[in-house]
Amino acid sequence: MTPQSPPTIGVLAIQGNFAQHAQALAEAGAEADEVRKPDQRAGLDGLILPGGESTTILRFLEKLNFFDVLQDFCGDKPVFGTCAGAILLAREVRHPAQRSLGLLDAVVERNAYGRQIDSTILTAQTELPGGPLEMVFIRAPRIVETGAGVEVLARRDGFPVLVRQGSIMAATFHPELSTDRRVHRMFVETVMAATPPCEREQNQEQKQVLRLR
Numbered sequence: 001m002t003p004q005s006p007p008t009i010g011v012l013a014i015q016g017n018f019a020q021h022a023q024a025l026a027e028a029g030a031e032a033d034e035v036r037k038p039d040q041r042a043g044l045d046g047l048i049l050p051g052g053e054s055t056t057i058l059r060f061l062e063k064l065n066f067f068d069v070l071q072d073f074c075g076d077k078p079v080f081g082t083c084a085g086a087i088l089l090a091r092e093v094r095h096p097a098q099r100s101l102g103l104l105d106a107v108v109e110r111n112a113y114g115r116q117i118d119s120t121i122l123t124a125q126t127e128l129p130g131g132p133l134e135m136v137f138i139r140a141p142r143i144v145e146t147g148a149g150v151e152v153l154a155r156r157d158g159f160p161v162l163v164r165q166g167s168i169m170a171a172t173f174h175p176e177l178s179t180d181r182r183v184h185r186m187f188v189e190t191v192m193a194a195t196p197p198c199e200r201e202q203n204q205e206q207k208q209v210l211r212l213r
């Protein structure tokens with residue numbers, strides 16, 4: 001095992017775009033694992049909460065007794081929420097209000113750009129090196145407020161669309177639906193920086209054992 005060995009990153013696979021995220025993580029140099037039950041968090045170095053329908057994901061999380069477990073896990077390990085996942089991470093959700101994990105110091109307004117018809121692909125400058133980034137928005141939420149600890153990496157019409165707060169990342173668009181892997185690579189690097197190589201090695205072994213069961 002070297003400091004470069006890949007991290008194991010879970011993708012919450014209850015509903016939504018989880019398969020594309022797993023593929024994107026593999027392309028960005030991580031080992032990806034789909035997570036459907038609370039005990040599958042064991043051996044993960046980080047987690048992606050995908051886009052989909054946040055109300056549906058929330059309902060399943062509550063039914064599976066997964067909400068509190070996820071809140072603890074994501075308070076401790078790097079997490080990346082995209083679209084519905086960003087809604088789940090927010091401190092406050094509006095339009096309408098709903099329960100959230102409250103880990104990202106941001107206020108998010110759901111479906112802020114209209115209905116399904118307002119799904120858009122934009123290409124814009126961001127803080128990421130490497131030139132303009134394609135961003136796919138599908139019934140996207142809008143981040144209407146961010147706390148002082150939240151770094152804004154990209155905006156749409158002046159509102160943040162890609163943010164980072166320590167090892168929490170959130171995007172209101174779907175980076176897994178573009179071919180550009182810079183956003184996933186940034187998350188993989190965040191996970192690597194947050195997890196010492198010995199811990200990654202232990203987690204990798206634990207995951208391998210669990211996969212064999």
Ligand code: GLN
Pocket residue numbers: 050051052053054055082083084085087110111138139140141
């Ligand atoms: N509109 C969805 C919600 O409110 C999010 C859409 C998405 O994840 N693409 O949960």
